[in-house]
Amino acid sequence: MSAQAANLGAPPAPPPAAGPEAPRRRRNRLPYLLLAPALLWLIVFFVVPIFTSVSASVQEGSLDNGYTLTWRWANFSDGWAQYHMQFGRSFLYAFLCTIFCLLLGYPLAYFIAFKGGRWKTLLMALVIVPSFTSFLIRTIAWKTILSDNGIVVHVLNDLHITDLTSAIGFTVGDHVLASPAAVVCGMVYNFLPFTVLPLYTSLEKIDPRLHEAGTDLYCSPWSTWRRVTLPLSMPGLVGGTLLTFIPAVGDYVNAQLLGNPNTVVIGQSIEHEFLQDSTGYPIASALSVLLMAVTLIIVLLYVRKAGTEDLL
């Protein structure tokens, strides 16, 4: 009886030792039966498509005549030659987005975790509640907020911040809309909850008494944070940056809605090649395979550097 119960416990449960023969054999097959539908679904609609995509990326042809596999690797070089700027922009914007999300998200998660008191749940709900309406409508709302007659642009103009950002090419003249700044702003807005949630989860686990211990040991608040809090919140930080960076690389909604023709990112190019251009199917596949590969390499390098393998 107790062996059976232990088998129901948390992951590091001991292997089923004693017990009646029949239920044990059934239990051994049960996990596979439970898993089979979900795994099959993911294999057919997630793994297989990646392979068809790789195959499509070396095909040739047109929508009317069909496509044939000709191992045309030139699709990759053509795609790169035509769209390397868009690639660069995607990664630049995603990088900036991740940095800003951390700068805004860490203080927020820290505040909620340590100063939230009994309002913690409500404050976290406030972080999530915006996401319960269409993100497209909320992104379009930034067109109102950042419009030329709006308060935000007036204040930025009066403080001459737009002069500064225009000088480095992030805004255009006195306007904020239809500029890289607007695109990054929209991305930061859309992905901030993805940074805050994992950060909050790992900050919330930290015992506040560790801060007192730091103070007792003559640590300044800053070095308490740097030597105690930050290392303990590393899993959340790595998770949060990944959950922000990865979708941000592929995002093109913000660039489409808040950008201009000079902020076109790779997602828009892929969509254009796939859906508007009848001969673009192999190029579009090559572009998405390339995007996938580069993102994967960056993520693997980052995870190795950050040294958190127990993310999965």
Place this chain on the structure above:
Amino acid sequence: MAALTSTAPARSGSSAGTGAGKAAARRRGPIEWVRAHVLATTAVLVFVFLLAPNAVMLVMSFNAPIGKYNYIWHQFSTDAWRHPCQVGDICQHMGLSLEIGVVAMIGSTVLGTMAAFAMSRHRFRARTGVNLLLFLPMAAPEIIMGATLLTLFYSTIGSGSLGFWTITVGHVMFCLSYVVVTVKSRLAGMDPMLEKAAQDLYATPRQTFMKVTLPLVAPGIAAAALLAFALSIDDYIVTAYTKGNEVTFPVYVYGAVQRSVPTQIDVIGSMMLLVSMAGIAGMLVVGRLRTRRR
């Protein structure tokens, strides 16, 4: 500890950086005091940043715009709220999104819950590999999932068959992992002693599952289902690739930016927001009542 920090913001105003001597007399140093305020201010500003678009959406749903784009405030009007379906097929698009959302929610919740039970209750070979496979869709950029799915559909059923079911298939695929994670975390947080107790009291495995395990996991499953539903009705990118000629609400909104943005879009967005806020508030109240009763 909590009482001490929560009163700290209330003491503000009286002393800025100059009141250092006074502040040092307290247990916490002046730097800590300043930091607490910097932190609170930052948090408030970030909340403003996060919530401003929702406020704008609510306000703009009462706007009577000049021209086709509801971007600039002009005049108060409740027209759009009284006739939310007046523009094009906007409500049909919302209806389609809701239909897909419900089907995708049911599909992904059933498959995901089963997988979550297998993952957290059983040890078997290839656990790590399965874990990775379940995790990957969450880590993949949406455009990759959309684009690769499109190549699959192109090369198997052809571009003519894209529609309701291809959209739903894609949605179930990317919702699955979120369901598994949500249900799994609920299972992991469960006290295994409760099931042990049920078995000590001579409950059969079936009874234990139906009367103890399932009721305890139910909130996790419900949360997972809601999450899947929310992810599905709000999805644009994967839908854009699998939709064929169908137009869901997000697809309509995305296209509207090129044609015209009617006030009704903000109205429907506001309705979604109000419904989910009421839902969250209801769940919090119910949860509080339950803990109080105990």
